[in-house]
Amino acid sequence: MTYITKPLAHHPALPRNALGLTHRDYEGSMSTLCAGCGHDSITAAIIEACYEMDLPAHRIAKLSGIGCSSKTPTYFLGRSHGFNSVHGRMPSVTTGANMANKDLVYIGVSGDGDTASIGLGQFAHAVRRKLNMSYIVMNNGCYGLTKGQFSATNDKNSPSKKGEANPFDAIDLCQMAIQLGAGFVGRSFSGDKKQLIPLIKAAISYKGFAFLDVISPCVTFNNHPTSTKSFDYVRAHNLASENKLDYVEPKEEITVSYAEGETAAVTLHDGSKLLLNKLDGGHDFRDPDEAILTIRRNASKGQVATGLLYVNEAGEDLHDALDTTDRPLNEIPVAELCPGSKALEGVNARFR
Amino acid sequence: MSGTNDFVIKFATVNGSGSASANTIFAKTLFRMGIPVSPKNIFPSNIQGLPTWYEVRVSEAGYMARRDGIDLMVAMNPQTYANDVAEVVSGGWLLYDSTMPRLWQRTDITVLGLPIAEICAKIWKDARQRQLFKNMVYVGALTALLDMDVKVLEGVVGDQLKGKEKLLAANMQAVAIGREYAEAHFECPLPIKVRHAEGAKGKIMVTGNEAAGLGAVYAGASVCAWYPITPSTSLAEGFEKHARRFRVTKDGKRNYAIVQAEDELAAIGIAIGGGWNGARSFTATSGPGISLMSEFLGLAYFAEIPVVLYNIQRGGPSTGMPTRTGQPDIISCAYASHGDTKHVLLFPSSPTECFSMSTDAFDLAERLQTPVMVMSDLDIGMNDWMTDPFTWDDNWVADRGKVLSREELEGFAKAKGRPWGRYQDVDGDAIPYRTLPGTHETMGAYFTRGTSHDENARYTEDGTIHARIVDRIRRKFDTAATLVPKPEVNIRDAGSRTGLIYFGATRPAVLEALDYLDRDGFKLNALRLKAFPFTEEVKAFCAAHDRIFVIEQNRDAQMRQLLMVEAEVPQEKLIATLNYDGTPMTADFVRQAVLKQLQPAKAQAAE
Numbered sequence A: 001m002t003y004i005t006k007p008l009a010h011h012p013a014l015p016r017n018a019l020g021l022t023h024r025d026y027e028g029s030m031s032t033l034c035a036g037c038g039h040d041s042i043t044a045a046i047i048e049a050c051y052e053m054d055l056p057a058h059r060i061a062k063l064s065g066i067g068c069s070s071k072t073p074t075y076f077l078g079r080s081h082g083f084n085s086v087h088g089r090m091p092s093v094t095t096g097a098n099m100a101n102k103d104l105v106y107i108g109v110s111g112d113g114d115t116a117s118i119g120l121g122q123f124a125h126a127v128r129r130k131l132n133m134s135y136i137v138m139n140n141g142c143y144g145l146t147k148g149q150f151s152a153t154n155d156k157n158s159p160s161k162k163g164e165a166n167p168f169d170a171i172d173l174c175q176m177a178i179q180l181g182a183g184f185v186g187r188s189f190s191g192d193k194k195q196l197i198p199l200i201k202a203a204i205s206y207k208g209f210a211f212l213d214v215i216s217p218c219v220t221f222n223n224h225p226t227s228t229k230s231f232d233y234v235r236a237h238n239l240a241s242e243n244k245l246d247y248v249e250p251k252e253e254i255t256v257s258y259a260e261g262e263t264a265a266v267t268l269h270d271g272s273k274l275l276l277n278k279l280d281g282g283h284d285f286r287d288p289d290e291a292i293l294t295i296r297r298n299a300s301k302g303q304v305a306t307g308l309l310y311v312n313e314a315g316e317d318l319h320d321a322l323d324t325t326d327r328p329l330n331e332i333p334v335a336e337l338c339p340g341s342k343a344l345e346g347v348n349a350r351f352r
Numbered sequence B: 001m002s003g004t005n006d007f008v009i010k011f012a013t014v015n016g017s018g019s020a021s022a023n024t025i026f027a028k029t030l031f032r033m034g035i036p037v038s039p040k041n042i043f044p045s046n047i048q049g050l051p052t053w054y055e056v057r058v059s060e061a062g063y064m065a066r067r068d069g070i071d072l073m074v075a076m077n078p079q080t081y082a083n084d085v086a087e088v089v090s091g092g093w094l095l096y097d098s099t100m101p102r103l104w105q106r107t108d109i110t111v112l113g114l115p116i117a118e119i120c121a122k123i124w125k126d127a128r129q130r131q132l133f134k135n136m137v138y139v140g141a142l143t144a145l146l147d148m149d150v151k152v153l154e155g156v157v158g159d160q161l162k163g164k165e166k167l168l169a170a171n172m173q174a175v176a177i178g179r180e181y182a183e184a185h186f187e188c189p190l191p192i193k194v195r196h197a198e199g200a201k202g203k204i205m206v207t208g209n210e211a212a213g214l215g216a217v218y219a220g221a222s223v224c225a226w227y228p229i230t231p232s233t234s235l236a237e238g239f240e241k242h243a244r245r246f247r248v249t250k251d252g253k254r255n256y257a258i259v260q261a262e263d264e265l266a267a268i269g270i271a272i273g274g275g276w277n278g279a280r281s282f283t284a285t286s287g288p289g290i291s292l293m294s295e296f297l298g299l300a301y302f303a304e305i306p307v308v309l310y311n312i313q314r315g316g317p318s319t320g321m322p323t324r325t326g327q328p329d330i331i332s333c334a335y336a337s338h339g340d341t342k343h344v345l346l347f348p349s350s351p352t353e354c355f356s357m358s359t360d361a362f363d364l365a366e367r368l369q370t371p372v373m374v375m376s377d378l379d380i381g382m383n384d385w386m387t388d389p390f391t392w393d394d395n396w397v398a399d400r401g402k403v404l405s406r407e408e409l410e411g412f413a414k415a416k417g418r419p420w421g422r423y424q425d426v427d428g429d430a431i432p433y434r435t436l437p438g439t440h441e442t443m444g445a446y447f448t449r450g451t452s453h454d455e456n457a458r459y460t461e462d463g464t465i466h467a468r469i470v471d472r473i474r475r476k477f478d479t480a481a482t483l484v485p486k487p488e489v490n491i492r493d494a495g496s497r498t499g500l501i502y503f504g505a506t507r508p509a510v511l512e513a514l515d516y517l518d519r520d521g522f523k524l525n526a527l528r529l530k531a532f533p534f535t536e537e538v539k540a541f542c543a544a545h546d547r548i549f550v551i552e553q554n555r556d557a558q559m560r561q562l563l564m565v566e567a568e569v570p571q572e573k574l575i576a577t578l579n580y581d582g583t584p585m586t587a588d589f590v591r592q593a594v595l596k597q598l599q600p601a602k603a604q605a606a607e
């Protein structure tokens, strides 16, 4: 795998946003993910959201952990600084970056392994600190990059991945986020642009911690024990080399379009079905208890509630708690931060 | 050795009994009398109830290392009587609470019984007051026994009680009671006593952690993340304390941000995020935290992100001796993280240097775009040291390193003859130019990653490119060797081929030992390391000497190993001189170790 640049030539007829930028100006380099991977659809939605919001790309910082999902920041916003950190630690790096400069837009991308397993602690504490960022989990219920092991969001009762091989209950990141004090929580599906783009835009606009759990099918590993593309099957049947997939069949991106209040059944690459229930605003999304109840009620019916789940309109963030000055800390010259020799005389006097 | 302004006194008390402030008052009083003092806290990993000791060496000659042999034991903890009494030198004194009289086995020491509990019970009705004033009663007795200046003591107590003036009279009453009892019942003063002196004049008394925290404020640090761990906690607290004074804007807002993280992984992650985004950022920790921070240190090393890490070392391995000192993290820090990594280390030897090296650390981190670790330890960090006052040059300009402004970025290609690329070595010093997020609409954005990347920060799996990049980063270490603080070299005999290398908290012990060795007839040349990588001076010193004692506080002679590997000093030249029992090093230990090699017969005689 090597880096693939996209040609930068612009078609003169391309539409431009208020900043005079085209869609292409918000793209990154060519994706190296499997064709049809849900993560690429989310990438496209992020690009679209930023374009439509007329965001100056250089005022955005995109950060991620490790995983297929965490690679995606290379594929969007080529004019933004990016930081692909270490596995599960995107929240802390984003916290530090945000402490240093409160004026940028922070988009954090993570996977379900990155967030719900190795990074669960950092996720929880970033939520708790109300870090002003948009935290997007590209949730495929498995570890894509290490070839398909179960992740902690893999639902043992989910009709999509009902293999007995996973004996553990799933962690519901949206419920956790609401409980831990996230100000904005939503869930969507990678193939539902109509729902996803507005949710991303709302998350970016929100001041405080905005969390989006985006279900994003992995075309290559799906953990269905009977599926020929499951981890177990690949291990048992790929004679060329253990744990190694030499050829990945190109798949079509899964898309879905359905109205609010409706339920849609999405057929995943392994043939299993995912039931999505698009919320129509029937629940009071300002009430955290109702939001959690809505998620749980849907889950008990084998459905996944999608849409805006919870919002706390009194947006608060870490800097409010830390009482930092309005100026970004990284813009204050050291000379201004240093108390100087006169003050030091006073300090010395206290130690005599 | 013992006499006027030259003795060791030790207080044996119970953790959480309020003795700590009384003991500090005692030491500070001597200090303000101008007498060099060196207090050491020997405390348990516990909040209340376990034994704790406070040892004060008094030395008009200015020897500030710990010294074995207790001249006067203030034994206030019956739990530890047996050991405490055994530690007193023959001819020494024992002061104890004789409310419950004891028969003491030793006939070679003088026992001074002071019925403190009984006295206090008569005067104070409140149990808490009784307990607190107990401590001031023994301090009072000491003023008579040691002939301390009570006026000076009153000044110290007054300073401690700023804002609680009512308590001053009560405290001084307790002092007077102890003093009167001692005068009436003991032969005062003892042969070991104090008198006004000059040695402490102009000095300050401060802990290294507070000094380092203050240093970070002066260096312009604005992002701090930490996770509580002894003995580093008071560093972040020191930063906060001084930032609160000096870093608040007119409208009451803060020019700094501190987060107490959920663990050390997050603490270093936050510091790295802040460094990446152009703020001077740091964290402070100790051994177990270093282990946790390892993965992130490799990221900062490879992705070339400035960050400062204070490691206040303690006894390891594992949880080890959390409240005892040591220098056991030299190798784990020099090579922290997997893969080929190597880090810049600084070795302060006093609180004054914890302050001054803070500026060095932030300057070096930003200049070199890499983690810099300040290797302090529990002894420097948590004990009050008599040390030179802090100084500051108002002409100092922070070295923010190669960070491109918008204009510099636009003019880069013209000025440098080639387009900007994040990891291009344009100047031949192996240090590339970096940009901060938000600098420019169309230029300077790049992707920071711990995966292999080319000179333009693009992902690569091309082994040739990978090797080229890691080679350049290694060359950056050569540049580092020209920038780090130079060692302190002390040539006592230009003709001598015997030398001694030391660093950090052992400085007082080594300097004192060198004096004794002089008297023993051995003039040793000495070099105090201040940094890793080793500078030319270190290599020259090693080349000029055939036999070099390497003094350190760990089991595996880690600095010696580093000298062998990184300065290519032949191993037979380097004599490991090691102490790792968790106590600060003594001059006698160094002297004996050297004599054992140089003159075995004399060493035995001296033992």
Ligand SMILES: Cc1ncc(C[n+]2csc(CCOP(=O)(O)OP(=O)(O)O)c2C)c(N)n1
Pocket: A066, A067, A068, A069, A070, A087, A110, A111, A112, A113, A114, A115, A138, A140, A142, A143, A144, A145, A146, A151
């Ligand atoms: C400390 C550490 N442990 C393990 C790994 C190996 N690893 C890389 S990606 C990954 C899982 C990623 O899963 P997820 O976050 O769900 O991302 P996905 O690939 O599914 O998008 C693991 C375990 C690592 N990079 N670092």
Ligand code: SF4
Pocket: A032, A033, A034, A036, A037, A038, A039, A068, A069, A140, A144, A145, A217, A218, A219, A220, A221
């Ligand atoms: S392995 Fe799965 S998650 Fe990773 S790129 Fe391929 S389809 Fe996407």
Ligand SMILES: [Mg+2]
Pocket: A067, A069, A111, A112, A113, A138, A139, A140, A141, A142, A143, A144, A151
């Ligand atoms: Mg995943």
